[in-house]
Amino acid sequence: MSAHRSTPPPRVEAFGRLPDGSEVQRWTLSDGSGVTASVLTFGAILQSLDVPDRQGQFAGVVLGLPRLEDYLGSHPYLGATVGRYANRIAGGSFTLDGKQYALPLSDPAGPNTLHGGQNGFDKRLWQARPLSAGPGAAVELSRTSPDGEEGFPGTLHAVVRYTLYRAELRIDYQATTDAPTVVGMTNHSYFNLAGEGSPSVLDHRLQIAADRYLPVDRHLIPEDRPRPVAATPFDFTAADTLGARIGSGDEQLGPACGYDHCWILDGGRAADCRTVARLTHPGSGRGLSIATTEPGLQVYTANGFDGTLTGLGGRPYLRHSAVALETQPLPDSPNRPDFPTVVLRPGLPYRSTTVYRFFADQPTVSSLAVC
Template sequence: MLFSDRSTHRPQPAPVRDVFGTLPDGSPVHRWTLDDGAGITAAVLTRGATLQALYVPDRDGRALNVVLGHPSLDGYLVRGPFFGATVGRYGNRIAEGRFQLDGRTHTVPLCDPPRRNALHGGPHGFDTRLWRAAPLDGGPGSGVQLTLDSPDGDQGFPGALRVTVRYLLTPGRLRIDYRARTDAPTVVNLTNHSYLNLAGEGSPTVLDHELTLAAAAFLPVDAQLRPLHGPVPVHGTPFDFTAPRPVGARIQAPDAQLRLAGGYDHCWCLDGGATPRPRPVALLRHPASGRELTLSTTEPGIQLYTGNALDGTLTGPSGRRYGPRSGLALETQHYPDSPNRPHFPSTELRPGQEYRSTTLLSFTAPGGRAEPGEA
């Protein structure tokens, strides 16, 4: 059954704000806790507009945190795996940190060693910023809106950009809405970088999770983890998740693409491309707990990253260390290096236009499936 089925008449508590920690300059970082009134809670930090925790019940009603994170603010101040962060101005990679727009070359600092890429917006991307926050009032659900002003030239990107990210928790579903406007032509590609483990944060592996992706093609990469060329079919490769498969079923296959990335760290081209309303594109299931996640989005791509670089040096709120493949990211987005690939869907944003993107995370109890919801 859906979690929402058992909570139709339960009021949802208002979001609760507390102080998660203090930045070196004395600024407080607030944590906003959202509650769906049916057993799911989410915690959002103003540092990086970060999803710090997401508690979801299993088939027996036991709620565990299913996203990886740091136990205190100190961990978020050392840039590392981007746990739960809103990444931007451009999520994923820009080759050589350079792109052209309207005949001008723009340079973003490299930050993907040992590779020569600008990754997730540069070394001081949106994940490192303190966002302004206010509760979402007057509508259904428990929510918070975060706002950031990114000035012209920020990390080398042109145009002053105002960004808002809304987290809205309704029974059984977390909705993330992104909006942005600019005063000069620029490029924008925002996403959330949560690492999921439906067995509970701190569980040793996600290789036993079953994954389905609505994607008949993916983007092969070179040694720099940049797209080699256009999409290629997944059929007959370890990248075929068009039917449910365990994440670990073929991750050790003798495949050149898997060797280059040390596992999965690739963009899948979602069937149908970008859409005006979110549609379901991924189903992640943990058979032992019964937790299922249906992920819906308006985006044309999704980056699956299987936590290949996690090495046991980081410890989560559970007190357990994060080893390789202890979490996976499903990053809804446009394609990597799109500003340098005119045949990819465009990430350009111009004055008078509004950047809009929505992603839904819908959770079910065993035997049910959440609906993608309305845009």
């Protein structure tokens, strides 16, 4: 990466208005070297993220849409903050402290609640303010989710903080509740290190620090037991291309038409960030390492993309043209006592951190890698 200058303050501009007249803002962060990230107050969405290749040429590496109207229509959670609970809850219900809660069924794959329901955090307006404490440029977004929103109990105050510093984008999540509930937030960005709108990520190389994954049923709900990745198309303990075995005919790749599975990360939920995955694109030299406190990594290879969405660069988004790498709790944890708990109780704050660290050919380390 090029030499870093002083970090400029976040820049804010109007991005449009919702049907009720509420203004949506776009906040742009810069690390002083040309790396920039843009965040919308609608859905706390990461709209764009520009980083250089090995020649110093910048390109956007996350998928995004050009207009607010595009985000108000149907889209696969591009860059969104999803919650209250990321991923799937089987049957649209869970039991907490002896009481059953019913949630909206919002999953095209089956009778499940997906990413917080029909109107989850990704479809809500957040309040934003710039932060000046500490290194880097930062913006904090917050909203209060009322008791019963999308069927979830408890009034939840949620905060998402984006910080950009030395080619690292750090996302911190915090939440508090006034009644027992379940929480698990994540960012749903799709990456293409060749540049957003490039036709495929199947030439990208992925490595995951996980020796087990969660096989799924036909509705993409985890089966009873995790499986070892060894000798399967899910073995990314050593770096391999995403396309190497995606067409292998493995019965687990059939229902999703590609990868849409959760890897159980080595070490489980952690107090401090540890590096759990690395994605590289040999052609451009761009690389991305991911550090997180979360126990799971959901990998989704944009299997449902069909070219109907047009991105920031004016090119259609095609099947396998990006990969989502979602750090999160394990899917359906509210119904799985054998999984790490996602229950949040009053007086016990929820915290989660993920750091996306970008590099060109050789990975670098800076202070934000430590939570």
